[in-house]
Amino acid sequence: MNPGGGSSLLEFPLPLAGASHGFCCEYDATLRSDASGGGGFEGPPGAGPLWACLRVLTVSADSAEPLSVGAGSLNEPSGLLSAKNAFLPPRQERQLQMRRALSTWLDEGFFSALESLASTSEGRFTTCWARGLEGVARALLATYRMTSNIHSSFNPHLMLSGEDMIARFSPNRDWFGSKIRVMAWHPHTLKLAVAFKTDQIQVLGQDLLASPTLKYKRQRGVACLAWRPLNGSELAVGCLTGLLIWTVDPLSVAARPSASCVNFLPTPPGHAPVTSLNWDPQGNLLLSASAADTSMILWNTASETKVPLRRVGGGGVHSVAWSPDATKVLAATPSTVFRVWDTINQWNHERWNVLAGHVNTACWSPCGSFLLFSTNQEPLIYCLNFHPVGGSSAAAVPVADMSQIKIDVNGEVINIGGPIQSMKWNSMGERLAVSFKNSDCIALYCTTLYPTLGLSPIGLIQGLEGESPMTMEFAHKCDHGAILSVAWSSGRIQHIPLFYVPLIERNPAPLIINPDFEIHNSFHGQSPTQLFSTPLARS
Template identity: 45%
Template structure:
């Protein structure tokens, strides 16, 4: 189903090499042939539409636009591992490749099935390969790229094709990047137990070194005050809190001295509605928080590395203090497990998850709720009851 749209588009995977799209209003069926199932879902900035990205072969990338029902096939020179749209732009796509970063300028309204070579920029630096991590700042002005074998982060000015290396010794390269939604901080994990949090005014950083093993997953709260992290072999979410009392000239990050255990997902037995007992829990694979900071979606894997066939959901609050409460599980069809989970950045009725499953299916999971800030604003702006000479007038009619 297309979110915030009057038309319904149901997506049905017919075979591993065919995708059937059915439009309920026009009763028309469009069959799009792809070589492999969908493996990644991206939202275009400033748009409610979804662009599902299907990695076809190590040398090509298929972009599918649900609204225009068109397929854009882009030839990639080297294998790619990640792609991200530039914030505030619906046409600039950064692709992390084996030896460089490709910047594709894809015109959203173009009917061309393959862009010309002039629409691509190549950002490349010696010894900065393979590129496996990318992060745009929320304004779209700076792109960070990282490699697990290079100790430097590269801060790119994309239009000028210039960069500034951000180098700190210790920990090896960079295996994970997360830019805070408020733009003030960047989390970078290394292949070792060490991770850093950078402030983005003068690019100084604070270091944490007491993890038992490397960080596997991380996400920021919308206000940039709270960082959630999970390590590679523990069923635990840790949290770090950061000061928000910094002025415009401050370069102090203000992070807490040590991470606090916030959630444990050690394996437990859970009874289902059918009366059966199932085991729930495992090690964290990935996590994503909605734009309101009130829902957290987590994927897990077992001790053997097999991804578990469900998504764990949590209710969260970050103000005045962090609260995380389990609230449910999302399962796919029999035999499916989640590959990638993302949250629509502009859904205004709660949170909307887009889940890519191992079968290649892309499905939406709406989580309807009224955000706390909207409730507080409604209470704040509620008009006071009418008064007369200091006495509150009752809305209840008087009976004689």
Template identity: 40%
Template sequence: MTEYPSLQNMHPATREPTLCELDAKFSDILPRALESLLEQYPDLNIQPDSIRPSYSRDTIKSAFLPVHDSLGLALVSTWRESGVTGVLTRLQENTPASIAKLSGILLSLWRFPSTINTFFYPHLRLSHQEMLEKYTTTRDWSDAPLKCIAWHPHTRKLAVVSRDDCVRISGNGAATKPILRHTGQRGISCLTWRPCGTAELAVGCKMGIMLWTLDPASVVSRPSTSCVRALSQPGHSPVTSLAWHSSGRLLASASPSDSNMLIWSVASEQCLPVKRVSGGGVSLLRWSADGGKLFAATPGRTFRVWDTKCWMPERWSVPGAKDTVICAAWSPDNRFLVFATENEPLLYAVSFVSNSDSAVPVVDLCEVIVDEEHQVLGGGLVQNIVWDAEGLRLAISYRHTSLISIFSTRTGSTLAITPCGWIRGAKDEFPSCMEFQADNKSSGGSVLTIGWSSGRLQYCPLSYSPYGISDSKLDLYTQPELFTNSF
């Protein structure tokens, strides 16, 4: 028996797809007041059959007949595409034995430094595609119809990435729904709106960062390439995580293949590397709401919390020998950081209020049977964590089970986490990605946006208490479907 809460304490899940929460009670019936509220939200459901995956360079190349160049031209072409390694490999395969043997020796010498590096950091052996699959917070990233979603921090504007690497923008009642597409924008892993503005969106992908600038008054549905800037540095790809400073002046980017964390000044398109040796790269970034701290996880056991006033880090290590932090979230008051690791079904918390020098487990997330009749499981190894802007609800999705768990949270001198309930999708659906609406002005709750594996985008309103519901001017408790008289 653990000393901290577990998923056994959750309220039972709904039998049908969950539509809302009403003061810690989850319902598969949506009150009319909430239904009318959600009618104002953008409709961005995507049918998986209506989109095609992005084509890679090899796929495009296969559509053309081979060209038989001379050896010199072929080597020049190979060098442009694959560098020195590609040239030596081609000489080894397509030249006489003596030259092939010499090429093999040179190739071994060329690869020797990287061999030592991959011995200490095995993740560097992964291809870019495999890195994106492993280090993004999207479940089943390669095949997910909805790869990422991002709410604007100040306006009701939503960006959604589909499997074909198109970014669809909707919201604020605009009739035009721009679709952002670019040849360099392949393998999108993350995206985030720039704070203190309405028009800039940073997109992380295989190449690096694509920074889109959109005119809110424009009626163009397909913005041109003049609206996008590419931010890239040699060796800093693929980008798996982006985080804006709360002022919107600085953008941090991370790549598991680069030990440098880059801090970009997007106005000048210049960046400064922030480097530490251990970890072999940076896989995940989370900037605190006040901009004072920046969390950076590595593909190894190490993670750091940077003080962004002096750019000095606190270094932490995950207990497991081969474990790593897979997802994390800051509390809105910047006092606590919660995270989960790749191989443990536990939620950990770090306090920046007390003088504690260790992360402590706060919730046991081991799998439990939620629905005995249909043998539905919930919990297990964590996929993603998101915290709402009020600091009152925490949502966790899982790597192998299909339900989202919701926790009630309170922060102050201590962190209180209470199991609340489950959000259930339709049959055979699991959550690919999720995000809380950031600009929710009502103190009566929040809205969790979920991208399901079917391509369905759901807005799930979470209403916390009668006082909050009253403040948000939602007349929920007078609806006839919520109460029956019994005397």
């Protein structure tokens, strides 16, 4: 299928009859299931170790249930202090108010601290000093809300709470209700990080001595995860309060790493919640973005230095994606605007506009020449073709029509397609998975990049009865093709092996990869002002 050819869901074969048993894999470009439910199909010769690994990387539905929280629970600062406030004498009230406001400021920000001070009259022993402080806090809040309402009238998403903002722009279909909110495969090893609704993160891996559970008091409302490339132990976490960096030693036997293993990076005011994270392919720089902030932040996590990449317009940046060749960065905003930054030519950028809605999901080809994206209001997959020597295509071209259709499966009519929730492209650029907002199927494509982009339907993936796909990820390392991991609404994680001969083995012609990303060396040798003052002054 050529770009613009208009691939349709009508070209897909019917979903598998045996998929209700929970087993599914691809072999010879055909989806297969084991009607016995035992997983008897072992794939091509030599795939035995892969099956053994996938059995280790399994989270049952019971594991995703909310776990009991001890005395150090998330509600302790507000609930416990409120209880103490009812029994403290008036002479200790001032100290308590300031301590509570300072704690809230450090954990949740300045305006949350103001809201805490504005509610001090709930105490039984309220003093004149406390009432005066409450009046000042309320006046500041009223002024802030009045100015923010004017700004938010142009960007309605800024009126949302932090959790509502994460839920709106999350690739997870139901971020609030999903037992598993985020998953992230390590780029070089078969190691998987899973973030649960309880804000705990579990790390699974074949060679780990233990499966550590990561928990920290500031790790609330986890929105995104990103393993650092060329590093086996560093995991970046974007959440409601900002950005955390975990160091998880693969040789450690600790089931609960201590707080010394996590570093909370202070984000600038307004850069929370962090809704997207992405490392550059060499693992030297980390990009963070917030739907509430128009600036992306470029971090050197080793020295904890940061550089803001500012652009006016769009109301924020809810998603960032570094191209695999490190030469471009996609920045999607909550408005019709999205930008593609050129990291080689002094961080210049091209600005694009969609017709309606906003770009809600996107993925790069491994060579960085193609960018696939969709919007939250159209059931279409668009493609931008970036030429190897600078420049890009004049306009985005629709390459697949995902309009909703109804099909009859064993006498039951099911809906397939509609608005796209998420797209994932495997690291070799040969398999594309598409999930939908209002459909319980995942569409799997075979993709080719040369001589032009092509999409060929393989099949439709279903979960068990009553399950819906919440989030999905491709493993970055697989010797026999690809692995698609799907977190279902029940809390079950299913690993789907996709056995095929990679195109690079059938056609040994190398992919065209752009030169090395030179900004990494210059980042350490120059100040942020020297690096970015010229390009960031451009409109």
